[in-house]
Amino acid sequence: MQRQEMSSIQTDLDEAPKTLKFRNKIGYMIGDVGNNFLFDMGQLYLLKYFTDQLGLNSAVAGTIFLVAKIWDAFMDISVGTWIDNRTNIGKRGKFRPFMLWAAIPLALLLIANFTMPDFSVTGKLVWAYVAYMLFGTVYSISNVPFGSMITAMTKNSQERSELASYRQAGSNFGLMMATIAFMPIVTALPNEKVGYTVAVVIFAIAGVLCQWFAYANTKEVYQSAPKPKFSKEEIKESYKALFKNKPLITVSIVNLFTFSAFNLKLAVQVYYCQYVIKDLTAESLLGFFSIGMVFVSVFLTPFLTRKFDKKIVYMLGCAIWAIGDILGFFLASNTFMLVLLTSVAYLGNGFTSALNWALVSDCVEYGEWKTGIRSEGLVYSFFTYFRKLSQALAGFIPGVVLALVGYVPNQAQTATALMGIRELMFFYSATLALVTIVVMWKLYPLTEKRYKNIMGELLAKKSTGAVMATAAINKN
Template identity: 75%
Template sequence: MDSTETNAATTADTAPRVVTLRNKIGYAIGDMGNNFLFDMGQLYLLNYFTDVVGLPSAAAGTVFLVAKIWDAFADMSVGTWIDNRTNISKRGKFRPFLLWAAIPLALLLIANFSTPNFSVTGKLIWAYIAYMIFGTCYSISNVPFGSMIPTMTRNSQERSELASWRQAGSNLGLMLATIGFMPIVETVSNEQTGYTVAVVIFAVCGVLAQWFSYANIKENYSAPAPQKVNKKDLRKSFGALLKNKPLVTLSIVNLFTFSAFNLKLTVQVYYCKYILKDMTAESWLGFFSIGMVFVSVLLTPILTKRFDKKYVYMLGCVIWAVADILGFFFANNTFLLVFFTSVAYLGDGFTSALNWALVSDCVEYGEWQTGIRSEGMVYSFFTYFRKLSQAIAGFLPGIVLAWVGYVPGKTQTATALLGIRGLMFIYSAVLSLATIVLMYWAYSLTEKKYSGIVKDLLERRGSERIEPTTDESN
């Protein structure tokens, strides 16, 4: 290795390390809180709409499509606003949003699971309004949270570690939501009231987790507040995003993988209820399959020390695809469903853990390529595609269920059962394979290239200002 490569590697991989264990735990708990507040919609809202509120499955799925497309544009607007804020306090550029958005987000979540006894049309209107406002508020909370990694550290390996801690918190939130939600619902005699009680419990826990995160994470790197920009500057910034090929590639593969992941979460309730006829399987899935993601979260930093993040990402998709193909044919009882889904989620865990590290790398790539640094816009561009994937994950099951003749609460036909099985396994297997192909051919930001980019950026800047690493609690 020549001296240039050595200096670049030193810049990106070994210095400086500024994130403490307390910061990592705080960041993980923050995403656990995000999931308490968000996953209720992905896991249970479609089933609540169809089986409790009584909405037609296609109409309920359309609520997700419209609301998530709205959310996607909300993310871009929020990212633009955050990047161009000029009144930035000592609390940081991103941290304050965790503090102020938590309670409104919790109240809006509760509203989604408290549908009044209106007509079907009235219930649909309530669903649209409540879910769209909830999504906008979630953008205001989540876009700053995800944009924060580049301000916490410049170290590539440390970013992978933070991404893994975040994914661990996310999966803990998802696991607890999967294990605990339906048992709470079933303790209440009235099912609709049971849903509301369960959501209230998780909403309160979500607020407390986000406040804990606010108190224990820190933005170590800062830059001068930007001057007010005009429409020409904004168009230039958006144009820079489209020129960022690694970001565009990563966003597209997230459209694949995240829609597959969220669709599985939505459909597994139907799979357990109508194919296995065993609702306890839902809790076993939460414990073992989501628990397997913790294994991949632990393995990810170890693997990325030896292999390029790109290839670890692709490895996860290989594991995921193989497990789901086998699951389609053989998951005919609770044990096999949990087994194959656990292996699939092990593979998904590699992609999920690395997403946040890779998108942070894309921030530096975009600055290096165009001279424009925009953490919020990069992250919101990335989450735009994740919201589109959530739109697909909510809309597609509703349409397919209507197409195959699904009838809530009744014995399903063979065609309906095959539709549920295909949604659970084939959709995600196909998109995992597509992700492997696209990452291999289109994602060019390897570790070696990234190290050179960071070195070049530091030379351009001359120096950076880093805040003292003192603890703050307000």
């Protein structure tokens, strides 16, 4: 009997069992389509809506993003703590119910951000701050459980990479549809301000339906038992454990770089198309070809991670990204070259985006191995805390830079303003992609071999604990 138990443990050491069905992967993918239908509208178009439709100063509008996203970052941590310490976990699971219940409030708040009443400038600012901060709060309640759920769906490293790739495919499809379809809907209506509202209502409804589809087609295979009671001291220990998790800290820092670069690029490209190459149709072409290229990297990621460590594939993506953007700064002076070189950059970005969620899931296991504390929600929310900070930068920096270089909405721009837009579009992201390569190489400690050893030790401890518990019961 002991030999059989050891054999079973050894099998687990080599690789955790596969638990995902195809519909689970598709369901999780569609969930992130919904996330992006609900989220990307603000990240892509809200700054331009504030500056060009509401007449807000670009620096003031950028500050709305800064304040709201810093608020969101703290909300992520709060939601993560709440999720980890829930005591009323029902048959729907620990994470899935949030997709069901948060979808409609999130959609309504998104619409509120693009339906500004005819207030004074002060009234518009108050509405913008309150609506966007409330939206971010509800998005945290929806998204933190969604991202944390990977650890409950599978413990198999390869399946986590695949699930992360499916999620990124969904994210990119949602983003692609947002860039292809949103502005054509806006400009098709005689009043652009109304066009923004109509477009966002369409995407909000689609986002809710996607979230509900994900809820119906995902499953929490590994459900943690609810904690009967938690103390402030236990919460403090959970927070302390985060700072002993070197892989998590490293991934969070590089995400501050890469995600701010990615989101800033998305926010600026509509300005680049309108004022630098004077072709607004290029925005839709970017959505189709450039973001479509991310699907290529998402497709390739599982194959590459079978041969190389996730860390190596991540750095490779950053290198491709940097090359595309450096060339873009010098050569993207027309629609063809802009789409071509931005496609190269997004191909590289796709590798980093596809791997982020798999890396964070690995960090959960590392944290449990290192400290004995398992906290999926807190780990994920710590990671998204940095993503929200990156989104704050992505909204704030363009607003400030556009103000400094003398941007004037709906007018011919000066040479200084055009150079500022060009530098925001390409140099910011290229520089941070290169910095990410250095940080990952120097600081990220997890290889596939080490991860499997860590999982083996965790499984062995749990198996030993189960054997001891069974022996104690039999003895009694």
